[in-house]
Amino acid sequence: MAGATKEEFTNVLIRQAMALFGEERTEELRSSLEERAEQLWLLDQAPLDREDEPAVMFFP
Amino acid sequence: MNLVEICLRRIEALDDKLRAWATVDRRAALDTARGLERELEEGGLCSPLHGIPVGVKDVYYTAGVKTSAGSKLLEDFVPEYSATAVQRLESAGAIVLGKTECTEFAANDPAPSRNPWNLDHTPGGSSSGSAVAVAARTCFVTLDTQTAGDVLRPAAYCGVVGLKPSYGRISRHGVVPVAWSLDTGGVMARSVEDVALALGVLAGHDPEDQSSSTRPVSDYSGAVRGWSDPPTLGLLRRYFYDHAGEEVREHTDRVVELLRSAGARIEEVEPPEDLGLVYAAHRAVVFSECAAYHQETFRQRPEDYGPKLRQLIELGQVTPAVSYIQAQRLRRRFGRRLGETLRGMDALLTPTTPTTAPSGLSATGDRRFQIPWTFAGVPAINVPSGLDRSGLPLGIQLVGALFAEDRLLATAYWCEKALGVDLHPPVDE
Numbered sequence: 066m067a068g069a070t071k072e073e074f075t076n077v078l079i080r081q082a083m084a085l086f087g088e089e090r091t092e093e094l095r096s097s098l099e100e101r102a103e104q105l106w107l108l109d110q111a112p113l114d115r116e117d118e119p120a121v122m123f124f125p
Numbered sequence: 126m127n128l129v130e131i132c133l134r135r136i137e138a139l140d141d142k143l144r145a146w147a148t149v150d151r152r153a154a155l156d157t158a159r160g161l162e163r164e165l166e167e168g169g170l171c172s173p174l175h176g177i178p179v180g181v182k183d184v185y186y187t188a189g190v191k192t193s194a195g196s197k198l199l200e201d202f203v204p205e206y207s208a209t210a211v212q213r214l215e216s217a218g219a220i221v222l223g224k225t226e227c228t229e230f231a232a233n234d235p236a237p238s239r240n241p242w243n244l245d246h247t248p249g250g251s252s253s254g255s256a257v258a259v260a261a262r263t264c265f266v267t268l269d270t271q272t273a274g275d276v277l278r279p280a281a282y283c284g285v286v287g288l289k290p291s292y293g294r295i296s297r298h299g300v301v302p303v304a305w306s307l308d309t310g311g312v313m314a315r316s317v318e319d320v321a322l323a324l325g326v327l328a329g330h331d332p333e334d335q336s337s338s339t340r341p342v343s344d345y346s347g348a349v350r351g352w353s354d355p356p357t358l359g360l361l362r363r364y365f366y367d368h369a370g371e372e373v374r375e376h377t378d379r380v381v382e383l384l385r386s387a388g389a390r391i392e393e394v395e396p397p398e399d400l401g402l403v404y405a406a407h408r409a410v411v412f413s414e415c416a417a418y419h420q421e422t423f424r425q426r427p428e429d430y431g432p433k434l435r436q437l438i439e440l441g442q443v444t445p446a447v448s449y450i451q452a453q454r455l456r457r458r459f460g461r462r463l464g465e466t467l468r469g470m471d472a473l474l475t476p477t478t479p480t481t482a483p484s485g486l487s488a489t490g491d492r493r494f495q496i497p498w499t500f501a502g503v504p505a506i507n508v509p510s511g512l513d514r515s516g517l518p519l520g521i522q523l524v525g526a527l528f529a530e531d532r533l534l535a536t537a538y539w540c541e542k543a544l545g546v547d548l549h550p551p552v553d554e
Contacts, residue, residue, distance in 0.1 A: 066447060081443040094439060101412075101440050104405035105448045111402055111455050119453035120306070120460065120502075 066109060074102035074109070128265075129158040129220055132178040135263045136222070139552055142244060144237040145257035147183045148191050149223035154178070157220045173326055175218035180258045180267040183224040184231050185211050186299035194301040195229040195236055195251075197429045198422060208299025209331045210268055210310055217326040222264055226254030228489060231270060231303045232415065234431030235489055240282060241550035242517050246482040249279030250489030251303075252313070256283035259313045261552045266323045269311045272303040272411060274478075274495025276311035277522060280507040282482035282490065284518030284548035286537070287313045288320045289495075291528045292502035293338035295324075296331035304414035305336070306453075307407075307499055317508065317538040321345040324530060343531040352535035355388030356471035358523075362393055364400040365475040365494060376519050377476045380510050380544065387543040394473065397462035398455075400497055406452035406459075407500045413449045416441025460501040464526060467503075471536040472523040477507045481517035494522065504530050506537045509548050518548055 066074065078098045082091040091098070133151055140146050161176050181187060184194045186204035193199045207215070215221065226236040231251035238253040240246040241261045248257045255267035256279035269276045271289040280287025288311055295310025302308050312323045325345045331337040360381060366374050385391055416423075416438045423430060423438050430438070467473065479491050498505040504527075507520040523540065525533030 066445060077445070078443045082439070085442055086439060090439075094436065097436060097440060098443070101408075101444070104408055105444070107402055107405045108409060108448055108451050108455070111406075111451065113451065113454050113458065117454045117458045119450055120457040 069106070069109060071103055071106045074106045075099055078102050128176060129154050129178050129222070132222060132263050135261065139261055139263065143239055143241055143257050143261055143552065145225055145254040145261065145263060146180070147193060147224045147226045147254065150190055150221070154220050154222045161218060161220070172216070172218035173322060174214065174266070177219050177266060178222050178264045179214055179219045180223065180225040180255055180264040181211055181221055182252050182255050182267065182269045183227050184270055184301040185268060187211055187221065187224065190224065192224065192301070194231065195227045195234070198426060199301070204299070206299065209296035209333060210327050211299070213327050214268060219266070225252070225258050225267055227251045228253060229431045229434050230301065231272065231275060232437055233433035233489065235486055239486065240482050241552045242284065242482070245486070246484050246517065247282065247486055247489050249282040249482060251275040252279050252311070253489065255313050256280050256285055256287070259283070259285045259315060260550050266312060266314045266319055268327070269313060270300060271309050271311045271495070271499055272307045273407065273499055274492035276313065277477055277495045277505055277507045278490055278492055280313050281477035281520035282518065284509045284520070284550065285313050285315055286317055286320050286509065287311065287507045288324065288504065288534075289499065289506075290324060290328065290504045290530050291338070293336050294504075294528070294530065295327045296334045296337050298331050298333035302418055304411045306414060307410060309499065309502075317506070317534060317541050318346065318349055320506070321349045321534045321538075324534070328530070338528070340528050345531055345534050348531035348535045349538045352539060355390065356536040356539055357390045357469065358384070358536070359394035359466065359470045359473045360391050361396055361473055361475045364396055368479045368493060369476050370480045372513050373476045373478070373480060373519065376511060376513070377521065380521055381474070384540060384543055389543070391474070394466060397466045398459045402455065403459055403497050403500055404493055406455045407496045409444055409448050409452040410456070412437055412441035413444045414441075416444070456500055459497070460503070460527070463501050463503060467526045472525050472533055475522045475524070477520040477522040481513045481515070481519060498524050503527050504533050506533060508537050508541050508544070509546050510544050511546055512548070
């Protein structure tokens with residue numbers, strides 16, 4: 066979702082939640098979903114270099 | 126024998142109100158104590174933790190002893206084998222008194238444990254019972270885990286020493302996971318020396334655990350005892366002072382002055398990354414991995430999950446894969462930059478928590494001061510540093526370089542001696 070706005074992140078999470086948990090549960094989760102969307106948006110803004118690879122999960 | 130009996134008597138006297146222990150295996154503990162006593166009388170070798178009563182967080186498998194991880198889903202689960210870390214403790218002569226309470230699946234739904242300094246305040250989590258058990262002198266050492274701030278925060282709230290070593294230093298084999306790439310074995314005790322002794326027993330490669338490091342294990346107790354030079358510390362004010370309460374900020378400044386007057390070289394340093402961003406990245410990793418682990422069971426028995434864990438899993442289920450990978454990329458960069466910040470220093474210093482233990486038992490406090498170090502995989506330790514105006518413990522957090530536990534423990538020991546703080550909660554009054 067490179068370059069997506071906070072609102073776009075929120076909409077994606079809400080659509081996903083509706084599909085998985087239904088409307089009632091999504092409403093209950095709305096403020097948490099908005100908070101998550103803000104964090105994911107923040108993460109999306111992180112200026113990572115092309116050379117930055119993911120942390121390996123396990124040490125060799 | 127005597128030590129075990131004393132601890133068991135204290136559990137009997139105090140645990141109705143403190144609720145630190147999920148299971149106490151009294152008979153097994155006494156039998157083991159008798160056996161170890163005989164070994165000593167017969168002139169056998171005295172192992173490092175010979176006869177020392179310990180507690181084990183209820184996420185570690187213990188053969189023949191219930192391991193519930195604070196969950197209804199595992200209320201009847203009795204493992205057939207013990208976690209490698211538990212085996213190591215027992216091989217070193219430790220006597221496992223039982224299992225300590227933790228939050229549900231070591232996540233956010235609180236344990237029944239209460240803070241020994243004020244029963245109406247949280248002891249923190251997820252290693253809630255362990256911190257209470259050590260603070261109340263019902264055992265000497267506990268074996269714990271940290272995924273966010275699960276060792277250092279309860280240790281700070283309850284006034285004990287808590288160490289989270291580097292990721293991979295203590296085996297995770299036989300541990301109920303929260304998030305595989307973050308879960309780290311840890312220990313609590315009443316002094317840095319005791320923590321060093323326990324780490325010496327627990328650290329080391331385990332072929333059963335893919336994340337277990339093959340790096341050599343140092344002589345941690347020797348490092349602690351052999352250290353005498355004042356340390357060089359980097360004080361992190363940015364982010365930590367932005368989020369800390371006034372009393373914590375003032376206290377940390379006083380601690381810094383005290384350590385300086387004792388000879389420590391302390392200079393202020395800047396965080397190597399936006400720690401708000403690091404927090405967001407950590408959450409993306411925890412939520413995703415936790416949702417993956419619980420996926421099948423959650424689909425079958427959602428009603429058996431507590432409300433906070435249920436929400437965490439649901440939020441993990443909707444976290445995009447790309448966000449998870451970006452978080453792991455940021456994690457590697459943060460670790461590299463943190464290593465550069467730590468160059469030439471023995472440790473970084475911050476307050477361990479933004480406030481002392483909050484009132485209420487429905488939540489376990491703010492984990493944001495411990496998260497960066499768990500995310501980077503570096504070792505961190507809480508050293509108790511005093512009491513606030515309402516009589517609750519305060520602590521400083523020292524953060525070391527990856528796999529430099531020997532240096533971190535030696536630094537913590539020096540600070541512990543310079544501060545001269547020994548906290549006793551009012552549980553016997």
